[in-house]
Amino acid sequence: MGAQSALAELLWAEKYRPRSLQEMVNQEDVVRRLQVFVKERNMPHLLFAGPPGTGKTTAAHALAHDLYGEDYRMYMLELNASDERGIDVIRTKVKEFARSKLPVNVPFKVVLLDEADNMTADAQQALRRLMEMYVDVTRFILIANYPSKIIEPIQSRCAVFRFTAIKKEDVVSRLKWICDHEKVSYDDKGLEAIFDVSGGDMRRAINILQAAAALGEVNVSNVYKVVGLATPAEVRALLKSTLFEGDFTKARDVLRKLMVTYGLSGVDLVKQLHREVFSSEFAIPEEMRVEIADYLGEIQFRLVEGADDEIQLSALLAKLVLLGRNLRQATAQPSKPSKR
């Protein structure tokens, strides 16, 4: 590329995002069916479902790009339901757009609702009405990780496309392709490590790749270094000070630091703790790992329902302090009877 790119750089997840359907290398079945819509210049409402980082958002943009050309964003309203999840957005922004007059030379407009499974039930009901009323001029593309969180009547109005997890060799070959383009040195083990730590999430994989490349070379040690650096050491400190030191107040201070300084949400923290709980680094009984995991799930559920991050995670810390105390008592006890 030109001199410009020698100076300025973008996030690779953006730079190497396929712009049109034919650039997409995965989800062949989905892509083939979507290309039919482009050819016929007609489509039903769509629901893209699947795990994160499997190409749902990319496919939606590529579809719109192929339908309308470079200026596709003029005919598309994009909303991320995680950021704007309330019913007001549906009643105002979406409704206004959906019912506006159809520009010439365009068969329909598109409303793209990303992370639609984060919409409240009320908002979904309102959305359902709009989907019916303005179907002649506006088509909806809904994207969800968990399609079961989309209400039945909406699901039944959509053609559902299931995006499957991207296979390891596909992720690795894409990463390789990016490395070649960027002239970054790598080894296969490093790329495989990226797949392992990203859980098949392409966006996450590319983010890790870019960070590892910034460290010099994409190898196993750099990949784990990136992941380690991106996971604050304080998360481990939380487990240590509760389970082994029984110091609740200290743990709560760390918790606040993580949330305020690192800006981690409660759910992020629960997920990171979940990863740590099963790590062999912590010498705790196996059944306790399961008990903690169960409680983590409970806390995450409460958070998803709208509870307060700091209070719920403090409750978790209190539970860990108690478990740690019981553990110490249990290990101290066997010596008692022998004394008698």
Next chain:
Amino acid sequence: MSAERKLPWVVKYRPRKIDEVVNQEEAKKLFLTWIDSWIRGKPEKKAALLYGPPGSGKTSLVEAVAQEKGLELIEMNASDYRRSTDIEKIAKTTARIGSLLGVKRKIILLDEVDGISATADKGALDSILDLIEGTQHPVVLVANDPWDPKLRDLRESCLMIEFRRLTKTDVKKVLRDICAKEKLTCEDDAIDFIAERAEGDLRSAINDLEAVGEGFGKVTATLAKSLLRARDRELNAFDVVRRILIAKYAWQAREASNQTDLAPDELILWIHENIPKQAQDPEDLWRAYESLSRADIYFSRIVRTGSWDLLVYAVDMMTAGVALSIRNPQYKFKWVKYSFPERIRLLSKTREARQIREDLAKLLASHLKCSISLAKSDAIPFLKVIFDSNPEYAARLALGLNLSDSMIKYLSEKNGDKIVTLTEKLRQELRKMVSAQKGGSQTAVRQKRTVEAERKKDEKSSKGLEGFFKK
């Protein structure tokens, strides 16, 4: 004589001697030691902050001490120092006179410092701090609630002296003495009633006594009850939290929550902050947090459904639920020092950083076409790694993503300044290159153009939508 009669009783019967200040032996001792250290010329702290419930004798003690030790009292009330210039004036005059006359010491008394509004009386708090720093005389601050976050800096530069709430017996004794001096007949029941209502506030008890006694010449229980409406006292936050955490019965804990003007969503933070202090037993701690988390869940349900009827259950769980969870008698009634909710302090302290993070996440979300929260959890941590480990590459990213200087510094504390400089260099280079290429390499120009065109297109389309929605 007649002039004296018109004095309100609270003024008339104000303690003239240190001994007359009821109870508060500990505070007296601390305060006297501090004043003596001033007189000897070597105070450890230049100011003292007397705090405690209203009517517990804070101002009275200062006045009595001034009188006994022969110090001149320069008194200012909250209304007098709304502006920083007022305080500066005081500071200057006292300082000057002090050095001219040389001998006579003064006490500078600033009453009701918690009445200063942090926003409306901007600068007042700072000039008090200046006053303390430069003073040659003891400065005494008085407050009911010293834990107000705006007073944090003041707290640090003051010797803290706590005044306890007076007991009912203390109050009754003073009331009886006054009745005797005023030659009033009074019923024991009436005194008891007035003292009970005052909840340790001697000033309000004396005012009540005066209201009944002066008008009717006698103090009977019936008169007292009919005349005096219940004076609903706002308990200060610490008292309320303490009452809740050490409550033995559900009703005590629930009632305590009615005696504060803290909103339930503030009160829960106060309880949250102080649970571990009283619940030192792990079982208690866990139970208490289970209750508190139930309360929090009710709050989230209220928000989601809009049914405020649920509020009572939230309050039940955070008061009675928490109180009854704390059972271990070893800690349950132990006196521990409570703290102001750290969360409130942290949030105001970190507001700026959080705003930067929010803006950054928004920017990245639009690049990555993902939600803001995903940008926070999946993009920012990896960017931080890059910015911490590879400044040169980071600068190219900063240029490409058009990051602001504060965003760059947010991404790397370590390399922030360096990356800002590098980015600026790159930007200038780019500009030079573009102008140099105007006649030269066609491809580069086209490249630049397409980039710019794309950005403009983006802007246009988003503007187009915005305009569209505004219509």
